[in-house]
Amino acid sequence: MSEPGLRVDAELNRQRILIAAEELFLEQGAGVALEEVAKRAKVGIGTLYRRFPTREALLAATSNERFTSVAETSRARDADHDPGDAIRRFLEDLAMNTSVYQSLAASLGTVIQHGTPGCTAITEEGQRLLRRTQENGIIRRDASFDDIICVVSAIAIAVEKDDAPMSRIVHLVDLLLNGMRLR
DSSP states (O other): OOOTTOOHHHHHHHHHHHHHHHHHHHHHOTTSOHHHHHHHHTSOHHHHHHHOSSHHHHHHHHHHHHHHHHHHHHHHTGGGSOHHHHHHHHHHHHHHHHTSSTTTGGGHHHHGGGOOHHHHHHHHHHHHHHHHHHHTTSBOTTOOHHHHHHHHHHHHHHHTTOSSHHHHHHHHHHHHHHHHBOO
16 A cells, blocks of 8 residues: 655655565564565665654554454444454454464554554454443453454464464454353
8 A cells, every 4th residue: 555645766665665574584583684675675773763653653554454354354344243252253364363473463453553554453353342242241341453363463473373273263352251151
C-alpha cells in the first residue's frame, strides 16, 4: 500500500524497504537488524527511519495485508458463526498470522497501535467480537481487547518453533476462551 503524497522516488524507496523487510523477517525473524533491511533495500538507514521511525512501525507495515485479511475474513464469516465460534476463529487466525515472523508476537500489542489499515481493522474487529460475546453472556465482562492481545501474543510465541502450529493454536485458544467464559 502506498503512502499518499510521496514523491515517486520516495515511494520506490518505501516499497523496496517493505520488500526487503518482508524477506528478512521471514528468513531471520522480526529482530533482524534494521541496518540489514536498509542494506538489502539499497537505501541508507536514514531513509528507512524517515519512512518507519521504529521497528514496530515497520512490522505494522509489513503485516498490514495479513491483518487486513484476518479482519475481512472474520467479518465475512460472521453470519455463519455464533459469537463464541466467531471470536474463536478470529483468535486462531490472528495467532497464526502473528507467528509468521519469529519474534513478532513479542511486540504485537505495540505493533497494532500503529494505525495502519490492517492494525485498525484487527483492533476494530477484535473489539467488535469481544463486545458481541460479552453482550451474549459468553465471555466475562472484565476481559478487554488488550487482555486478548496479550494472550494471543503468548500463544504465538508458544508456537513459533512448532512444525505444525495450527493444532497447538487451536488447543491454546480453547484454553484461553474456557478461562474467559462466564461460569
